[in-house]
Amino acid sequence: xxxxxxxxxxxxxxxxxxxxxxxxxxxxxxxxxxxxxxxxxxxxxxxxxxxxxxxxxxxxxxxxxxxxxxxxxxxxxxxxxxxxxxxxxxxxxxxxxxxxxxxxxxxxxxxxxxxxxxxxxxxxxxxxxxxxxxxxxxxxxxxxxxxxxxxxxxxxxxxxxxxxxxxxxxxxxxxxxxxxxxxxxxxxxxxxxxxxxxxxxxxxxxxxxxxxxxxxxxxxxxxxxxxxxxxxxxxxxxxxxxxxxxxxxxxxxxxxxxxxxxxxxxxxxxxxxxxxxxxxxxxxxxxxxxxxxxxxxx
Amino acid sequence: xxxxxxxxxxxxxxxxxxxxxxxxxxxxxxxxxxxxxxxxxxxxxxxxxxxxxxxxxxxxxxxxxxxxxxxxxxxxxxxxxxxxxxxxxxxxxxxxxxxxxxxxxxxxxxxxxxxxxxxxxxxxxxxxxxxxxxxxxxxxxxxxxxxxxxxxxxxxxxxxxxxxxxxxxxxxxxxxxxxxxxxxxxxxxxxxxxxxxxxxxxxxxxxxxxxxxxxxxxxxxxxxx
Ligand SMILES: Nc1ncnc2c1ncn2[C@@H]1O[C@H](COP(=O)(O)OP(=O)(O)OP(=O)(O)O)[C@@H](O)[C@H]1O
Ligand SMILES: [Mg+2]
Numbered sequence: 447x448x449x450x451x452x453x454x455x456x457x458x459x460x461x462x463x464x465x466x467x468x469x470x471x472x473x474x475x476x477x478x479x480x481x482x483x484x485x486x487x488x489x490x491x492x493x494x495x496x497x498x499x500x501x502x503x504x505x506x507x508x509x510x511x512x513x514x515x516x517x518x519x520x521x522x523x524x525x526x527x528x529x530x531x532x533x534x535x536x537x538x539x540x541x542x543x544x545x546x547x548x549x550x551x552x553x554x555x556x557x558x559x560x561x562x563x564x565x566x567x568x569x570x571x572x573x574x575x576x577x578x579x580x581x582x583x584x585x586x587x588x589x590x591x592x593x594x595x596x597x598x599x600x601x602x603x604x605x606x607x608x609x610x611x612x613x614x615x616x617x618x619x620x621x622x623x624x625x626x627x628x629x630x631x632x633x634x635x636x637x638x639x640x641x642x643x644x645x646x647x648x649x650x651x652x653x654x655x656x657x658x659x660x661x662x663x664x665x666x667x668x669x670x671x672x673x674x675x676x677x678x679x680x681x682x683x684x685x686x687x688x689x690x691x692x693x694x695x696x697x698x699x700x701x702x703x704x705x706x707x708x709x710x711x712x713x714x715x716x717x718x719x720x721x722x723x724x725x726x727x728x729x730x731x732x733x734x735x736x737x738x739x740x741x742x743x744x
Numbered sequence: 745x746x747x748x749x750x751x752x753x754x755x756x757x758x759x760x761x762x763x764x765x766x767x768x769x770x771x772x773x774x775x776x777x778x779x780x781x782x783x784x785x786x787x788x789x790x791x792x793x794x795x796x797x798x799x800x801x802x803x804x805x806x807x808x809x810x811x812x813x814x815x816x817x818x819x820x821x822x823x824x825x826x827x828x829x830x831x832x833x834x835x836x837x838x839x840x841x842x843x844x845x846x847x848x849x850x851x852x853x854x855x856x857x858x859x860x861x862x863x864x865x866x867x868x869x870x871x872x873x874x875x876x877x878x879x880x881x882x883x884x885x886x887x888x889x890x891x892x893x894x895x896x897x898x899x900x901x902x903x904x905x906x907x908x909x910x911x912x913x914x915x916x917x918x919x920x921x922x923x924x925x926x927x928x929x930x931x932x933x934x935x936x937x938x939x940x941x942x943x944x945x946x947x948x949x950x951x952x953x954x955x956x957x958x959x960x961x962x963x964x965x966x967x968x969x
Contacts, residue, residue, distance in 0.1 A: 656822035
């Protein structure tokens with residue numbers, strides 16, 4: 447089938463502008479729902495980044511003073527090692543810390559430029575024998591007071607906080623976003639149906655003179671796709687803004703805070719944008735295919 | 745060119761619009777379908793270009809059993825069948841030229857073909873001077889000529905006309921019949937449903953008469969009754 451590009455372009459733009467109110471409604475709904483989807487992905491990734499350090503039984507992390515010398519380091523190591531309440535410790539040196547840091551802040555040049563490897567605290571990841579909340583917080587308090595210890599982060603605080611947040615994100619926002627996605631599909635579907643109804647005389651003539659179903663469908667499907675893509679593009683813009691806001695929201699005063707805090711890497715933003723665009727395309731293609739389906743049976 | 749074998753069409757509520765119809769129409773023939781209102785003329789025409797399916801029986805167009813045509817091939821069947829209707833079915837937001845060009849554009853004909861064919865066909869139907877007018881600026885006869893131009897611009901093998909003069913006065917109808925006759929003389933098979941006694945009686949072509957869905961008369965060089 448020879449599809450004349452000029453024809454398709456003319457028909458698609460005519461359809462989009464003829465129905466401007468409905469088009470705007472569906473674009474905005476697509477935008478809002480995908481903005482929520484994108485933000486959900488960001489928050490979820492951030493939460494995952496934050497809890498990633500507490501894997502394999504690690505319950506708290508003892509961050510050491512960046513200016514610590516070798517003897518002081520050995521003393522802390524011996525102290526932790528000799529504690530009968532502690533099963534296992536592992537040292538994270540400056541290099542490893544910096545690698546993790548670079549991974550978390552990949553693409554954020556200003557942060558990467560301002561923080562050098564030597565600014566970052568090295569740490570011990572600690573796996574206690576007793577993993578109950580009381581026991582872990584007692585140990586954390588004990589080591590927080592120790593000489594040459596910069597700070598102690600216990601998995602209990604962080605993870606509990608994160609768990610609550612991710613549950614909210616998972617259940618609340620996802621449910622909300624699903625409803626909105628359904629609404630936007632229906633709006634796109636309705637916009638296309640309306641456009642087709644407005645042009646039923648043309649469509650009737652096209653069928654009579656032997657236009658193929660695809661020839662008739664393509665401009666309408668493109669109309670749906672354009673709506674989805676505009677909504678998706680707006681949502682991608684929103685994802686970048688959301689990242690900025692989340693960054694600003696969190697206090698980033700020093701290297702430790704950067705590591706401890708909820709952080710969103712550039713790869714997470716890319717992931718969020720990819721999901722947004724893929725959803726936009728899938729959503730609009732499926733709705734437009736459904737809307738124009740009746741043309742398959744002549 | 746067209747062959748009906750025991751074709752019946754039953755609509756819901758047991759309305760038999762066509763009953764065991766058999767006929768054979770050769771290439772280049774001009775056939776009138778006559779009969780009282782509701783006798784099944786339009787139904788038969790709609791079956792020929794697959795706007796509707798027969799309930800039973802087989803229809804052959806240009807040697808093909810159209811009932812067995814897969815749905816993606818139907819548009820290609822229709823490119824060989826021009827259609828003219830009582831109500832013209834012109835697009836009111838397009839000019840005369842655009843209405844005719846539309847039929848070529850939507851079947852993917854290249855622009856240079858459109859640019860040469862459309863003026864030629866408008867010349868044939870005598871509307872070259874009005875190619876920039878919109879349908880509502882034309883008389884009924886002129887609108888019907890535009891619709892004939894649109895049906896014929898792709899040089900179909902068959903032209904189906906369902907009461908093409910139904911809304912026109914006798915003098916204008918004669919003009920339309922001259923045009924259809926001219927098209928028929930180029931070798932195009934024409935099937936025309938009509939109530940117009942004088943047209944049938946003066947043209948003296950093959951007449952197929954329907955009555956309550958049955959073919960009751962099939963006469964070469966026939967008259968209306
Ligand atoms: N889509 C349909 N659904 C149900 N019944 C239909 C349908 N189309 C036609 N019929 C019935 O089939 C019969 C034949 O109708 P048809 O339109 O073919 O008659 P006709 O000969 O063209 O009449 P006229 O001269 O008034 O145009 C009528 O009884 C009509 O009511
Ligand atoms: Mg009729």
